[in-house]
Amino acid sequence: MSGRTIEHSVWIGIDLGTQSVRAMAVGEDGEVLGAAGRPLAAHRDGPRHEQDPEEWWRALAAATREALRDVPPSRVAGVAVAATSGTILLTDAHGRPLTPALMYDDRRAGAERANEAGAAAWERLGYRRMQPNWALPKLLWLLRGAPAGVRLAHQSDFVNRRLVGHEVATDLSNALKTGVDLIEERWPVEVLDLVPAEVLPGVVRPGTRLGVVCEDAHRQTGIPAGTPVIAGTTDGCAAQLGAGAQRVGSWNSVLGTTLVLKGVTKELLHDPLGVVYSHRAPDGSWLPGGASSTGAGVLTRDLPGRDLGLLSVRAEGRYGGWPALGEGRLRAQAGHLPALLPPAVTYPLVSRGERFPFDAPDAETFTLGEPSDDVERYVAILLxxxxxxxxxxxxxGLLGAPMDGEIVLTGGATKSAYWTQLRADVLGRPVTLRENAEPALGMAVLAGGDPSRMIRTRAVVEPSGADLREPYLRFVGELERRGWLPGRVANHARERTTR
Structure with missing residues (x-):
């Protein structure tokens, strides 16, 4: 980690997201001394998703000014920015935007050219192929007819340049989807002869010092001039840092609208399905992960207008505290505990198609069993x-990833104690909850803070002993039967469940 280490230091973490900018000033003990956010507008039309880069800067400046309102300037020791992965634009040589920003999920570009040129490189890097919404396909699309002298800027590059007042390198994490060679930590010139060399920025590891806040940026943002600006990372990796999942074998599972898993391995994972890709950590270890298209977003779609908090309470009353199946039936006969297991399970796809833990563009939501009321429909989605x-x-685990470390749960789903207990029971592992796991906190840590002091544990939830193996294996079998889940993966899940 970089940045000044002084007594009573404060680090600034900035999360430049899709819908808003979040700025946070965090002290050495993890206390949030100031925080603020500003909304961002977006322009969507089918596969098109754009934002105005200038709005990023205006929103960031307003958020940091408010977050630092009560923080003495002498205590500010560093700042780092997280951004959405795969969001890019073209600028001129002075950093002024020449195009709108193409956001992380803009799908107007095709990946054929990038994959044809880089097949061997992408195979070596473990993810096998690029998707149309990745940054390199979008860059090739933007460069068609672009004037000479243009520069590529990732979302974080654009604001970091404004902070320091000169050209900056990009970080390896944000450059992953642009095709950077994470093993040799350079642009693969044998592939990127598709792109003029002068278009590409230099690359550095997250945590590298890029420069210091310039006077002009100080006037606009309130961040003291001379504050070290540290190369950040993507929002997903920032959330992982904020969750404290930084040791080999530890994992952060983020369940919000969709599900994202990220962990730490010593060696690079190679995925034959191409659904797992790995970032590079500041210390050189690897951060593998993937993003599913399933998640809590289905609750508001399938149970519109319902009081989800009340449904959670009712679900816990009906199914909570379930013990192992055999014991549960005996104890229920004595009238002590509910013996019911959920009668249904829903495959909760937020949109058509799955991307992790398997690749199935035609996958769609289904329900096994017949929920009879809203409580059963709610529990089916959670399960x-x-x-x-x-x-x-x-x-x-099938890919060889270590699984012996801490599992940290973050995201909106952790607000439900019932859902958290259910996830611990399904995993058969203790799960950890943090007091604060925002990406902005992760960036404050990356800017120079001590994670052992700044990241606080709220609770550790132990599995209750519930036996959910049989419904899980039925669910796995149905995914396989529909042709979405490869047999090798299904068989490994069966072996791991029954051993």
Whole structure:
């Protein structure tokens, strides 16, 4: 980690997201001394998703000014920015935007040219192929007819340049989807002869000092001039840093609208399905992970207008505290505990198609069993998401990833104690909850903070002993029967569940 280390230091973490900018000033003990956010507008039309880069800067400046309102300037020791992965634009030589920003999920470009040129490189890097929404396909698309002298800027590059007042290198994490060679930590010129060399920025590891805040940026943002600006990372990696999942074998599972898993391995994982890709950590280890298309977003779609908090309470009353199946039936006969297991499970796809733990563009939501009311429909969705999470871990284990470390749960789903207990039961592992796991906190840590002091544990939830193996294996079998889940993966999940 970089940045000044002085007594009573404060680090600034900035999360430049899709819908908003979040700035946070964090002290050495993890206390949030100031935080603020500003919304961002987006322009969507089918596969098109754009934002105005200038709005990023205006929103960032307003958020940091508010977050630092009560922080003495002398205490500010560093700043780092997280950004959405795969969001890019073209600028001129002075950093002024020449195009709108193409956001992380803009799919107007095709990946054929990038994959044809880089097949061997992408195979070596473990993810096998690029997707149309990755940054390199979008860069090739933007460069058609572009004037001479243009520069590529990732979302974080654009604001970091404004902070320091001169050209900056990009970080390896944000450059992953642009095709950077994470093993040799350079642009693969044998592939990127598709792109003029002068278009590409230099590359550095996250945590590298890029420069210091310039006077002009100080006037606009309130960040003291001379504050070290540290190369950040993508928002997913920032969340992982904020969760404290930084040791080999530890994992961060983020369950919000969709499910994202990220962990730490010593060696680079190679995935034959191409659904897992790895970032590079500041210390040189690897951060493998994947993003599923399943998640809590299905709750608002399938249960519109319902009080989800009330449904959670009712679900816990009906199914909570379930013990192992055999014991549960005996104790229920005595009227002590509910013996019911959920009668249904839903595969909760937020949109058509799955991307992790398998690649199935035609996958669609289904329900096994017949929910009779809203409580059963609610529990079916929660259980399905927990099963997908378990299957993700099963697949990562098949690839050789270590699984012996801490599992940290973050995201909106952790607000439900019932869902958290259910996930611990399905995983058969203790799960850890943090007091604060925002990406902005992860960036404050990367800027120079001590994670052992700044990251606080809220609770550790132990599995209750519930036996959910049989419904999980039925769920796995159905995914295989429909042709979405490869047999090798399904068989490994069965072996890991029954051993």
């Amino acid at each position: 399905g998401a927990a099963f997908v999470e378990r299957l993700c871990f099963d697949y990562l």
